[in-house]
Amino acid sequence: MTVCFTRDSASRESIPSSRSSNLVALSRERATYQGSKLAYRFLQDGETESGRLSYQDIDLKARAIAQKLQSSNATGDRVLLIFPPGLDFITAFFGCLYAGAIAVPAYPPRRNQNLPRLQAIIDSSGSTFALTTSSLLARIAGSFSQSSAPEQPSQLAALHWIATDAIETENAQSWQPPDIDPQDLAFIQYTSGSTGDPKGVKISHRNILHNSALIQQSFSTTPEDSGVSWLPPYHDMGLIGCILQPMFVGASMTLMPPLAFLQQPIRWLQAISDRQATASGGPNFAYDLCVRKVKPAQLETLDLSRWKVAFTGAEPVRAATLARFAEKFAPCGFRETAFHPCYGMAETTLIVSGKTPNALPVVQSIETASLKENRVKLSTDDAQETQSVASCGQPLEGVEVVIVDPNALTLCSDRQVGEIWIKGESVAQGYWNQPALTQKIFNAWLLDNGDSPQERLRQRKGPYLRTGDLGFLQSNELFVTGRIKDLMIIRGQNHYPQDVEATVEAAHAALRSDSGAVFTIEVSAKGSVEEKVVVVQEVKRSYLRKLDPQAVIDDVRAAVTRQHGLQVYAIALIKTGSIPKTSSGKIRRSHCKTQFSETSLNVVGSWSENPRLTAEFVRLDAEMNALLEKLG
Incomplete structure (x- = not known):
């Protein structure tokens, strides 16, 4: 997440190093x-x-x-x-x-x-x-x-x-x-x-x-x-x-x-x-879009040999996307070492960490089962299921990054996933006119791992910014695994929505890339409340008229069960371009969840274990209520 630049031999004037204070x-x-x-x-x-x-x-x-x-x-x-x-x-x-x-x-x-x-x-x-x-x-x-x-x-x-x-x-x-x-x-x-x-x-x-x-x-x-x-x-x-x-x-x-x-x-x-x-760049979806949309004939017009920093951030960096982009545009002179995964946010002004220049991106293969338990175990040859996680580089000079247990507020042990906390001069002053939220997010204190509560408080350290992001440090490389608020906990195991979303979009040719949301809802059954998985996914425009919703739904359910061991509770296939996104292209999962609950999504096909959640039931129910109003 950062800047963009090229060599210009016409401008070699001597410029003094800036010491400006504003x-x-x-x-x-x-x-x-x-x-x-x-x-x-x-x-x-x-x-x-x-x-x-x-x-x-x-x-x-x-x-x-x-x-x-x-x-x-x-x-x-x-x-x-x-x-x-x-x-x-x-x-x-x-x-x-x-x-x-x-x-x-x-x-x-x-x-x-x-x-x-x-x-x-x-x-x-x-x-x-x-x-x-x-x-x-x-x-x-x-x-x-x-x-x-x-x-x-x-x-x-x-x-x-x-x-x-x-x-x-x-x-x-x-x-x-x-x-x-x-x-x-x-x-x-x-x-x-x-x-x-x-x-x-x-x-x-x-x-x-x-x-x-x-x-x-x-x-x-x-x-x-x-x-x-x-x-x-x-x-x-x-x-x-x-x-x-x-x-x-x-x-x-x-x-x-x-x-x-x-x-x-x-x-x-x-x-x-x-x-x-x-140097130029953008979120992960930008590189994926180029891979999918740039035609072979157009490659002949491109010379990317001077592109030395291809930064990527603002959303989870997918190792598979980087590999596909590097392979496709290698004939244009693009070098894989140009990729510059980085991490940051508005609360830190922008950048926190970045890749070492002229080096390949660091990608670790992690056993999926360990991530579900907030642990980091590097995969071995006999590992049944693994996941590739791309590093967002190393914390930059003057920026302190620590991994913290978000509940105990203590440092995580090595190879444990926790919340990313940040300290440094780039950390902003807080939220405008929100003192309580500022105190909670920008003034977090790290407790000592002492034996008594008094000792832990006495040795506390801070203040830090609580990012709300989950991740881990390994060899001073920062790996981001997801958002605390988005994390799905099913039967005591962690599941990251972006991983399931990637599985969903690959399940059928009719589904649009980077245009789906996976989240959980609470469902009451037999006197208890359980977290159930819901999938909301856009359909490609070219498939809208010839869509077979049931075939797509069947493929999605099978893929999610096969890859993640999860049973999907409800699926909503929605119109192209209708999923809620931020101005930077991030999926607004919480807003999508609200629209699902309010049945305000632009649905073209749906399925649920509970028929009352399907779009067809909602439509018929609304028509019945309207008819009753007229008769009344």
């Missing part, structure tokens, strides 16, 4: 020493350049935007950033910082679909100002009256809206530099909400500069590097890794809309090839 000073330093250098270019459709910014352009436009905010008394306030993919977001973000305001990036609403999330961010952050473009402002203004929730129009309309593309650059002359302490907040990063409601992570200038130094340490990037990114700027990987990191290094970045990549993954690889990028 992002405004850093940006002004870049404008002074590298003013004319290309900082960012944007490919509107993933292919055609539609705009570019030099470091001098950024400084000029940021000062103009800041002056407008300062004249509106926005200094110190939270400022919502609502932009379509493009360069306007970058100048607006720095404009907030130049004004001494706190930026609040938010995903732009699409036909009212994201209004509830946007409203939640406004309510949480207490933003009073909002920056956007003239065209998007006109569209958003139209949604004020179209919203189904009566309280939303007034609250959205109450914001002080400013179209940054309408601000004259002459205003920059009246800008007043703010007094910024390194501990001051730069922005509030709202989490993608894969396991719950979005939370605002408080990121300071010091957090960003410290984490940027870690990324540069991990990637060994220089001002001569440049990169390519399709990642959304509202997400930590896209913002920190692919917008702020190039600024920190003094490098160049090529950006494209996420949709351009998703529609045609070849665009990402073609941009890397055309610009000879040395």
